[in-house]
Amino acid sequence: MIEFKNVSKVYPNGTQGLKDINVTIEKGEFVVIVGLSGAGKSTFLRSINRLHEITSGEIIIDGSSITEAKGRDLRIARRDIGMIFQSFNLVKRSTVLRNVLSGRVGYHSTLRTVLGLFPKEDVNLAFNALERVNIVEKAYTRSDQLSGGQQQRVSIARALAQEAKIILADEPVASLDPLTTKQVMDNLQKINQELGITTVVNLHFIDIARQYATRIIGLQAGEVVFDGPVEEATDERFSEIYGRPLETREDEEVGASANESAE
Amino acid sequence: MNQLNEQKLPKAPSRIKHYLTFILILFLLWGSAYQTGSTFNELIEGFPNMFSVLDEMIPPNWAYFDNIIQAMLDTIRMAVLGTTIGAVIAIPFALFSASNMMKSTWIFYPVRFILNLVRTIPELLLAAIFVAIFGLGPLPGIFALGIFSTGIIAKLTYEAIEGIDKGPLESMTAVGANKIQWITFSVVPQVAAYYVSYVLYSFEINIRAAAILGLVGAGGIGEYYDRTLGFLEYDKVSTIIIFTLVVVLIIDYISTKLRENLL
Amino acid sequence: MSSATRPIKPKKKIYKRWVIYIVLALIYVWALSGVPVEGFKETAGQISKAILSGIFSPDWDYVYLPEGEDLLRGLLDTLAIAILGTFISAFLCIPFAFWAANNMSRIKANAGIGKFFLSFVRTFPELVMALLFIKVVGPGSFAGVLALGLHSIGMLGKLFSEEVENIDLGPSEALKATGARPLQILWFAVFPQVLPGFISYTLYRFEINLRSASVLGIIGAGGIGTPLIFAMQSRDWSRVGIILLGIIVMVTIVDIISGYLRKKIV
Ligand SMILES: Nc1ncnc2c1ncn2[C@@H]1O[C@H](COP(=O)(O)OP(=O)(O)O)[C@@H](O)[C@H]1O
Ligand SMILES: [Mg+2]
Numbered sequence: 099m100i101e102f103k104n105v106s107k108v109y110p111n112g113t114q115g116l117k118d119i120n121v122t123i124e125k126g127e128f129v130v131i132v133g134l135s136g137a138g139k140s141t142f143l144r145s146i147n148r149l150h151e152i153t154s155g156e157i158i159i160d161g162s163s164i165t166e167a168k169g170r171d172l173r174i175a176r177r178d179i180g181m182i183f184q185s186f187n188l189v190k191r192s193t194v195l196r197n198v199l200s201g202r203v204g205y206h207s208t209l210r211t212v213l214g215l216f217p218k219e220d221v222n223l224a225f226n227a228l229e230r231v232n233i234v235e236k237a238y239t240r241s242d243q244l245s246g247g248q249q250q251r252v253s254i255a256r257a258l259a260q261e262a263k264i265i266l267a268d269e270p271v272a273s274l275d276p277l278t279t280k281q282v283m284d285n286l287q288k289i290n291q292e293l294g295i296t297t298v299v300n301l302h303f304i305d306i307a308r309q310y311a312t313r314i315i316g317l318q319a320g321e322v323v324f325d326g327p328v329e330e331a332t333d334e335r336f337s338e339i340y341g342r343p344l345e346t347r348e349d350e351e352v353g354a355s356a357n358e359s360a361e
Numbered sequence: 362m363n364q365l366n367e368q369k370l371p372k373a374p375s376r377i378k379h380y381l382t383f384i385l386i387l388f389l390l391w392g393s394a395y396q397t398g399s400t401f402n403e404l405i406e407g408f409p410n411m412f413s414v415l416d417e418m419i420p421p422n423w424a425y426f427d428n429i430i431q432a433m434l435d436t437i438r439m440a441v442l443g444t445t446i447g448a449v450i451a452i453p454f455a456l457f458s459a460s461n462m463m464k465s466t467w468i469f470y471p472v473r474f475i476l477n478l479v480r481t482i483p484e485l486l487l488a489a490i491f492v493a494i495f496g497l498g499p500l501p502g503i504f505a506l507g508i509f510s511t512g513i514i515a516k517l518t519y520e521a522i523e524g525i526d527k528g529p530l531e532s533m534t535a536v537g538a539n540k541i542q543w544i545t546f547s548v549v550p551q552v553a554a555y556y557v558s559y560v561l562y563s564f565e566i567n568i569r570a571a572a573i574l575g576l577v578g579a580g581g582i583g584e585y586y587d588r589t590l591g592f593l594e595y596d597k598v599s600t601i602i603i604f605t606l607v608v609v610l611i612i613d614y615i616s617t618k619l620r621e622n623l624l
Numbered sequence: 625m626s627s628a629t630r631p632i633k634p635k636k637k638i639y640k641r642w643v644i645y646i647v648l649a650l651i652y653v654w655a656l657s658g659v660p661v662e663g664f665k666e667t668a669g670q671i672s673k674a675i676l677s678g679i680f681s682p683d684w685d686y687v688y689l690p691e692g693e694d695l696l697r698g699l700l701d702t703l704a705i706a707i708l709g710t711f712i713s714a715f716l717c718i719p720f721a722f723w724a725a726n727n728m729s730r731i732k733a734n735a736g737i738g739k740f741f742l743s744f745v746r747t748f749p750e751l752v753m754a755l756l757f758i759k760v761v762g763p764g765s766f767a768g769v770l771a772l773g774l775h776s777i778g779m780l781g782k783l784f785s786e787e788v789e790n791i792d793l794g795p796s797e798a799l800k801a802t803g804a805r806p807l808q809i810l811w812f813a814v815f816p817q818v819l820p821g822f823i824s825y826t827l828y829r830f831e832i833n834l835r836s837a838s839v840l841g842i843i844g845a846g847g848i849g850t851p852l853i854f855a856m857q858s859r860d861w862s863r864v865g866i867i868l869l870g871i872i873v874m875v876t877i878v879d880i881i882s883g884y885l886r887k888k889i890v
Pocket of ligand 1: 109110111113114115133134135136137138139140141142
């Protein structure tokens with residue numbers, strides 16, 4: 099369970115990233131955060147594992163405050179939260195397996211991991227994770243030889259190997275084409291349903307959000323402007339909130355090809 | 362799902378190559394330490410000496426500054442003249458080494474070979490030979506620097522020439538230019554800035570080199586190391602070192618700024 | 625077209641150009657005024673001829689002498705000095721490289737101090753370092769190793785730090801998010817990215833150090849330079865010839881191998 103209590107974030111330059119957020123995400127939910135670019139989606143997500151510090155309020159994960167956690171406690175809290183990035187953030191020159199195993203380093207001493215002495219169970223976990231995202235045959239391939247969609251699946255495997263209880267994904271499909279988008283989102287959904295991992299995903303596109311989410315949270319200028327089940331997240335409702343309908347993947351595709359033909 | 366399907370797993374690639382490389386490096390290091398008689402013991406035994414030398418170097422003998430200022434000016438002169446000689450000789454060498462200037466491999470390969478040969482000989486060695494020929498003084502130093510910088514400037518410049526835009530070359534050929542016109546109007550404008558930048562770069566290197574050529578009797582401030590170290594006057598040695606550092610850093614700074622402006 | 629409508633050459637540019645010419649002219653007047661013009665030694669021609677004939681008829685017997693102190697051993701010594709010196713500096717410069725990299729410390733001034741320190745080390749001539757190390761550990765190869773090992777930190781540290789500045793910080797962030805410790809982040813997310821660059825620069829510095837190692841002997845810090853300077857002092861030009869030849873061949877071979885390895889790594 100993730101609880102936001104009166105959370106605000108002001109960036110050093112004065113930008114209001116989050117404004118008095120009060121949200122509770124239950125275990126096993128598949129929450130999609132939507133909003134225009136700059137609405138504060140990334141700030142919201144990164145506050146949860148404290149890649150960003152909040153300026154006031156408190157975030158509580160499974161009963162203990164991550165806001166207060168320091169040093170070792172913070173690392174242990176982060177160990178339980180997997181993160182997936184738009185740009186994959188794999189170590190390109192390392193093999194797929196090594197990237198997945200790097201999700202395990204939080205569990206062992208520095209010396210042990212630096213010497214590469216991962217226990218057999220860890221290697222098993224890594225292979226299991228790779229099987230789950232259907233990419234086990236690439237285990238010994240260098241990551242930079244994979245396509246974008248494959249790389250994103252590897253980064254999901256990294257979060258799985260981590261045995262995360264929560265997965266945060268910041269625009270995981272923004273740099274992928276529609277087909278691989280479907281594969282990656284299906285993977286996330288399957289993991290959420292089969293393993294009961296709480297999943298919070300930032301998405302740009304309302305249509306994909308509706309397809310996968312159990313609950314949608316809409317942000318605007320750092321504030322929650324919509325929070326409810328998919329059924330309530332209708333086009334009319336969003337036009338009302340944002341003054342225009344949110345983009346869909348199809349819109350973008352049409353727009354992009356229109357731009358191309360214009361050039 | 363927990364039990365891995367063993368047949369489907371890819372085989373780990375062999376690591377023998379890594380181990381062999383590692384062993385080879387260890388062997389090279391051990392052999393080198395053996396050959397040079399390098400041991401930690403010796404280093405530890407030398408430690409007290411090191412501190413006594415450092416102790417005597419501080420504070421520097423500032424009064425000695427007056428004795429070496431003339432030699433420092435000589436050093437700068439040597440670098441200026443040496444670089445100039447190198448810059449002039451480098452021009453034909455660069456033109457003759459560039460494969461887009463000389464169509465015949467019979468020309469550019471031998472010229473490049475000579476350049477490579479020149480660059481294998483350290484400037485101090487050249488200076489020692491010239492001292493044997495011309496006697497003590499700055500002249501052999503200037504010649505050594507001249508030849509040494511020819512190697513550097515010519516190599517960098519011919520690489521720049523090979524990288525130039527082909528268009529202007531062809532248009533000059535098309536208007537029926539002779540070889541000299543062809544070079545002046547299509548090659549020179551494209552590489553002049555690079556060439557000047559390489560000359561400045563070589564000047565930076567030459568200043569450093571000129572400061573030590575005196576060790577073999579080829580003029581400049583280097584001669585003073587012999588005089589002072591011979592009498593164990595470490596406070597004077599540190600004056601020379603500091604003076605040299607300051608001059609080199611100032612010249613580096615000016616030269617770098619000029620180069621930034623050029624390119 | 626009337627000439628009045630033609631653009632005139634910008635004045636400021638002409639100005640700047642003339643200032644540059646005048647400054648250059650002054651520098652040359654000053655530089656040339658300080659050079660002694662008294663002619664060459666009258667023996668110069670003779671000696672040049674002797675050296676040339678020595679170089680073209682090298683003393684092949686010197687290549688290998690059973691009782692030692694021959695060319696091969698001198699070259700081997702030189703190679704060993706360069707290998708060990710380069711390795712020491714490649715190892716020692718790593719912490720300095722991270723210190724001097726802009727993206728590794730929150731405070732920008734911190735990296736600035738690191739950069740300044742490295743450029744200080746780089747400017748301190750290796751031969752002078754060797755002279756000082758001779759006073760510390762006595763004359764011989766070890767002094768040469770230490771001098772190269774210390775001096776090369778300057779340049780390698782700078783090149784390494786630029787490599788560190790160019791890394792993608794994404795993987796580090798991803799590792800931080802898994803709960804990794806700082807050293808684990810360094811090992812798993814940073815090192816794999818910088819290692820090829822580090823190795824390539826180390827090889828490049830090795831090429832430079834081999835040249836340096838072949839002159840260290842001139843001041844008594846081991847390697848082939850010592851027999852070379854002796855041969856010069858005793859005007860044994862055919863021995864000078866064979867030693868020069870040996871240096872050229874060794875440096876060329878090492879350049880080729882090192883260049884090949886560097887190409888393969890990148
Ligand atoms: N490091 C930062 N410093 C200052 N302002 C920032 C920083 N990061 C994001 N912002 C600002 O905070 C707001 C929310 O950004 P973000 O959370 O990245 O939005 P989203 O992910 O929804 O596009 C934006 O106005 C953005 O410009
Ligand atoms: Mg974002």
